[in-house]
Amino acid sequence: MSHKTFHYxxxxxxxxxxxxxxxxxxxxxxxxAALQERRDAYRLAGKSIGFSRQCAELPACRxxxxxxxxxxxxxxQDAVKRYGNSFSVESGKKNRGTLKLAKLGQVKMVMHRxxxxxxxxxxxxxxx
Numbered sequence: 001m002s003h004k005t006f007h008y009x010x011x012x013x014x015x016x017x018x019x020x021x022x023x024x025x026x027x028x029x030x031x032x033a034a035l036q037e038r039r040d041a042y043r044l045a046g047k048s049i050g051f052s053r054q055c056a057e058l059p060a061c062r063x064x065x066x067x068x069x070x071x072x073x074x075x076x077q078d079a080v081k082r083y084g085n086s087f088s089v090e091s092g093k094k095n096r097g098t099l100k101l102a103k104l105g106q107v108k109m110v111m112h113r114x115x116x117x118x119x120x121x122x123x124x125x126x127x128x
Contacts, residue, residue, distance in 0.1 A: 005088040006115060010099060010124065011108040018102055023071050024126065027079040028059075034080045034112070056078050072102035089115060099124075 013018060034054050041049045055077045062068045068076065074086040088100045091111060096108040099122065 004116065006113070006119075008099075008109045008111055011110070016104055016107055019070075020124065020126075022067075023075070025070055027072050027075065030076055030079045033093070049067065051081050070103070089119055089122075091115065092121075 037054065038049050041047050058073065058076050058080070060070075062073075062076075072086060086102045089097060090106075091099065091114070092095045095111050096113040097109050097115075099109050100106050100125070101122075
């Protein structure tokens, strides 16, 4: 089985860009906190904390930190697991398309080559 990666450039609106930047900060904090929790549990008690246990703690974290409620729960879980996220891709005319992300809406993108197969995960990253 062959795995392929496709990279497409996104063109978010200013509002979407602000939201994505805010989410990035929160997701970095979430990932680092989850990693620290795993390290501390192993170092102090010699026990491993699993993904499902950490995901079960996320709703309580969202109550304590209301700013986390702005990030879709699936995306927070993905930050803990470092996997894909909930999304859909729509092809448009010519080489245009949109990436639809939960709680963000449709983000314009240029599809310089056609998408082949069914995408299993999407990673949105900021590059200089």
